[in-house]
Amino acid sequence: MTTYRELLQQTKAEIDEIDAGAARQLDGAVWIDVREADEWQEGHLPGAVHIPRGFLESRVEGVAPAKDTPVVLYCASGARSAFAAKSLRELGYDTVYSLVGGFTDWKRNGLEITMPRTLSPEKRTRYSRHLLIPEIGEEGQLKLLDSRILLIGAGGLGSPASLYLAAAGIGTLGIIDADIVDETNLQRQIAHSLDTLGTPKVDSAKRTIEGLNPDVEVITYRERLTSENIDRILDDGWDLIVDGADNFPTRYLVNDASVWRGIPVVHGSIYRFEGQVTVFKPYEGPCYRCLFPEPPPPELAPSCAEGGVLGVLPGIVGSLQTNEAIKLAAGIGEPLVGRLLLFDALATEFTEVKIERRANCPVCGEQPTITEYIDYVEFCSR
């Protein structure tokens, strides 16, 4: 029979231990804290990632995909990390160290530690289904809570987007819309209700969001976006724009401003049974003007008569926009940059079209010809 002490001695003999001084000299090492969540929350080593011992084997490839990456493991005292090091060796990691003395000695020697920001018990409960996803987890949820997202429009696309962004815990939502809620909106604009008929859409949406999630701060702009107010609104500081505008003058304004300021735009549009979604990420992918350098000539302009739209379509397209926005805010997944996703509701069919940046784009191209805002007059073919 082997005792715990003997097993630990044996294990330590089979692995490499490292002291704090030598560990700090390692280039490009991944530091993994294998302690439990409550220990991590009381402080950890700067730059370390947290993978509790029980999840180490299943999650390590997420933080150290290459098996030749140097890995430094630590726990409270150097025992759990010794067993963990042995396990990583068996997984094929060839440069694995267990930190001698663990977090306890590190702290006792006066070395720098990081106190993690953590979610309150109420937030842990509210966002528990996000916390259970390793790609999001507590760190990702904190990123969402820190995010500031500006919604252009509180109508068909802005309604589902604002509600799902709020539910996801996006900390600050800005909403621009000049309109008043009317009866024809209720067929699809789910942020509004009979109770808010006749009130500004921004106030109605704010009320719905606050009823859903008090963690979200809502900043309202009851105005139509123009060259006069766009800089003032963007000066409030936004990480991301979700564009649910239904007219081209606004799209061009949003595009030009976002390129100049380097703010990604999640673009969505809908007509009858058809929807489109893409992400315009300045200088990494095309912008709106790479696709449509100028507004259409009057004879090709869309009709200004209400186009008609299947009520659920903005729900689908606005939700796809929200999916992109959450991924960008959390820094996960593959955004729809350079890809235009088309949805046909009648056929229930998605089609993806590659879209490219154009060197001669008047805004993001090599020699931009548009360097000031342009207020286009919205014209119609009939």
Ligand SMILES: [Zn+2]
């Ligand atoms: Zn462009």
